[in-house]
Amino acid sequence: MCGIVGYCGPKRVLPVILEGLKRLEYRGYDSAGVVYLEDGKLVKHRSKGKLSNLEAIIDDAIITPSHIGLGHTRWATHGAPTTENAHPHSDCTGDIVVVHNGIIENYHSLREELKAKGHTFTSETDTEVLAHLIEDNLENDLVEAVKKAVALLDGSFAIGVLWAGMPDTLIAVRNQSPLVLGVSAASGTFLASDIPALLPYTNEVIFLNDMEMAVLTSESQDIFSLVDGKTIEKKIETIKWNAAMAEKAGYKHFMLKEIYEQPQAITNTVSGRINPETGEVNLPELNLSASDLENIDRIIFVACGTSLHSALVAKYWIEKYAHIPVEVDIASEFRYRHLLINERVLTVSLSQSGETADTLAGMRIAKGLGSKVITICNVVGSTMTREADGTIYTHAGPEIGVASTKAFTSQLAALFLLTLFLAEQRNTLSGEERLKLGKDLIDIAGVIEKEIPRLQEEIGTLIESYYDARDFLFIGRGLNFPIALEGALKLKEISYIHAEGYASGELKHGPIALIDKDMPVLALVPQDDVYQKSISNVEEIRARQGRIILIGTEGDAHLSNITEDVIYLPKVADVMNPILYTIPAQLLSYEIASRRGCDVDQPRNLAKSVTVE
Numbered sequence: 183m184c185g186i187v188g189y190c191g192p193k194r195v196l197p198v199i200l201e202g203l204k205r206l207e208y209r210g211y212d213s214a215g216v217v218y219l220e221d222g223k224l225v226k227h228r229s230k231g232k233l234s235n236l237e238a239i240i241d242d243a244i245i246t247p248s249h250i251g252l253g254h255t256r257w258a259t260h261g262a263p264t265t266e267n268a269h270p271h272s273d274c275t276g277d278i279v280v281v282h283n284g285i286i287e288n289y290h291s292l293r294e295e296l297k298a299k300g301h302t303f304t305s306e307t308d309t310e311v312l313a314h315l316i317e318d319n320l321e322n323d324l325v326e327a328v329k330k331a332v333a334l335l336d337g338s339f340a341i342g343v344l345w346a347g348m349p350d351t352l353i354a355v356r357n358q359s360p361l362v363l364g365v366s367a368a369s370g371t372f373l374a375s376d377i378p379a380l381l382p383y384t385n386e387v388i389f390l391n392d393m394e395m396a397v398l399t400s401e402s403q404d405i406f407s408l409v410d411g412k413t414i415e416k417k418i419e420t421i422k423w424n425a426a427m428a429e430k431a432g433y434k435h436f437m438l439k440e441i442y443e444q445p446q447a448i449t450n451t452v453s454g455r456i457n458p459e460t461g462e463v464n465l466p467e468l469n470l471s472a473s474d475l476e477n478i479d480r481i482i483f484v485a486c487g488t489s490l491h492s493a494l495v496a497k498y499w500i501e502k503y504a505h506i507p508v509e510v511d512i513a514s515e516f517r518y519r520h521l522l523i524n525e526r527v528l529t530v531s532l533s534q535s536g537e538t539a540d541t542l543a544g545m546r547i548a549k550g551l552g553s554k555v556i557t558i559c560n561v562v563g564s565t566m567t568r569e570a571d572g573t574i575y576t577h578a579g580p581e582i583g584v585a586s587t588k589a590f591t592s593q594l595a596a597l598f599l600l601t602l603f604l605a606e607q608r609n610t611l612s613g614e615e616r617l618k619l620g621k622d623l624i625d626i627a628g629v630i631e632k633e634i635p636r637l638q639e640e641i642g643t644l645i646e647s648y649y650d651a652r653d654f655l656f657i658g659r660g661l662n663f664p665i666a667l668e669g670a671l672k673l674k675e676i677s678y679i680h681a682e683g684y685a686s687g688e689l690k691h692g693p694i695a696l697i698d699k700d701m702p703v704l705a706l707v708p709q710d711d712v713y714q715k716s717i718s719n720v721e722e723i724r725a726r727q728g729r730i731i732l733i734g735t736e737g738d739a740h741l742s743n744i745t746e747d748v749i750y751l752p753k754v755a756d757v758m759n760p761i762l763y764t765i766p767a768q769l770l771s772y773e774i775a776s777r778r779g780c781d782v783d784q785p786r787n788l789a790k791s792v793t794v795e
């Protein structure tokens with residue numbers, strides 16, 4: 183996720199901004215830039231890669247007496263991580279600069295309109311349209327111009343704006359992307375996308391809400407609503423966190439923060455790609471022609487670990503709704519077996535990092551055999567996205583915890599979009615059915631958002647009877663079988679408890695021999711089309727004195743006759759259960775690992791990106 187820092191005040195601006203950007207490094211980024219005003223002119227420096235690269239090119243400039251400027255660390259979403267795409271971005275005159283976090287969903291049409299009016303673009307980013315939109319609307323009042331420009335944007339944005347024509351003022355706007363102001367009578371006014379950037383200078387902050395605009399000078403912070411134009415009196419709050427706590431926004435671990443970020447990550451992945459009125463799916467980066475799509479007679483997913491589990495869910499979705507046979511392959515096996523692949527096979531690689539060695543090798547082999555290859559990936563410009571014929575980006579933002587959480591549920595969201603897209607192309611669902619399914623997908627983020635805090639509290643209590651287990655089984659059927667696998671993987675990787683996931687119906691073919699009072703079994707039993715079968719499997723465990731945790735549907739009173747440890751989830755469309763049921767599985771693993779004092783974010787022997795075979 184990108185980082186914004188802004189400053190106006192008595193201090194020299196560059197050291198303040200660079201220090202702030204360093205404190206936002208934990209958010210992940212792939213390029214960085216700064217801009218400041220000197221002698222009435224905006225001076226901009228940008229660089230790809232780490233902040234040290236940027237520092238190296240501005241070595242001499244650091245002594246600038248400038249007292250106003252903006253800085254940015256960019257996590258690429260539109261356009262590769264290059265210097266040209268790094269922020270700040272300018273208008274045609276070079277007198278207006280903007281920094282931006284989030285995604286401007288309608289940037290493409292805005293860009294085309296602006297180009298037709300004669301604006302020249304120098305980057306591939308969605309952000310640059312904003313600088314030109316402000317230019318287009320600027321007479322002599324920057325505040326009015328920013329207001330008009332922002333009104334044209336769809337999507338999420340936190341922005342900072344500086345104009346050479348108003349040398350003492352910064353403008354900030356927030357909509358669905360965080361932005362906080364720092365205030366200090368002695369040191370001036372600060373702007374940042376997260377609190378750690380402010381802490382060296384002040385712990386007095388003002389949080390902006392969605393659709394609020396702040397007009398900032400060294401001594402003043404005027405805030406008003408972009409909805410009704412009214413001035414808003416904001417409370418100044420005092421932050422008591424230390425720097426480490428602040429990086430995690432007060433959460434104990436990045437993993438927990440990322441679990442809580444899932445509704446936003448899913449929304450970012452879905453929004454702008456599905457028309458809520460028609461259910462139509464738009465995946466322009468997929469790069470597949472109508473004839474490519476017509477030719478496909480099989481899809482093969484290639485992935486590792488958690489990404490493999492999301493592919494297993496997609497197999498159920500695509501076969502049911504798009505009627506295309508799907509195979510799911512473990513990348514390390516795929517690359518060494520005799521592959522029956524040709525140009526009628528669509529290969530889809532799935533990867534959070536886009537760099538996993540086995541998955542990459544699998545993609546290359548499939549391509550060599552004539553298959554079209556697309557990738558579903560969270561990192562713009564990663565090797566997989568460069569080598570694939572097309573990409574669907576998940577917009578989860580950088581994931582810091584080694585255990586994948588928000589990247590997984592965002593992959594599920596992207597895979598469901600792909601399912602709807604294929605169903606549309608192949609005409610396997612009616613418009614009405616697609617519209618209903620699209621709505622189910624759009625709505626799931628809101629459901630999760632509401633449930634996470636309650637689930638964390640309940641699960642935090644429940645694990646007191648389970649955190650010292652030596653082994654664990656996770657079971658589920660149908661769409662929830664892959665979630666059982668994912669739950670078991672999560673638990674073993676962060677708590678070091680031995681855990682296995684099984685299809686519930688497989689239990690009696692071997693694993694049931696393990697059941698006794700020391701083997702807790704977590705069963706996913708939503709009231710779906712295989713509910714009765716799932717309950718029979720749970721009864722088999724109960725008959726053998728197994729300890730059972732059930733995760734099921736709110737109002738299902740039968741579950742509490744089976745065990746006292748029941749976690750209830752709201753009834754959602756069956757098809758969305760894999761996304762919803764993942765959340766308690768993640769939280770159970772998290773709470774157990776945290777209770778056992780494990781290094782949750784960096785479990786032993788694991789790496790975030792597995793670039794070796």
Ligand code: M6R
Nearest residue numbers: 487488489533534535538585586
């Ligand atoms: O970056 P990728 O999605 O390709 O990574 C694949 C696996 O290494 C990864 O999912 C791993 O299993 C995670 N630690 C799971 O939490």
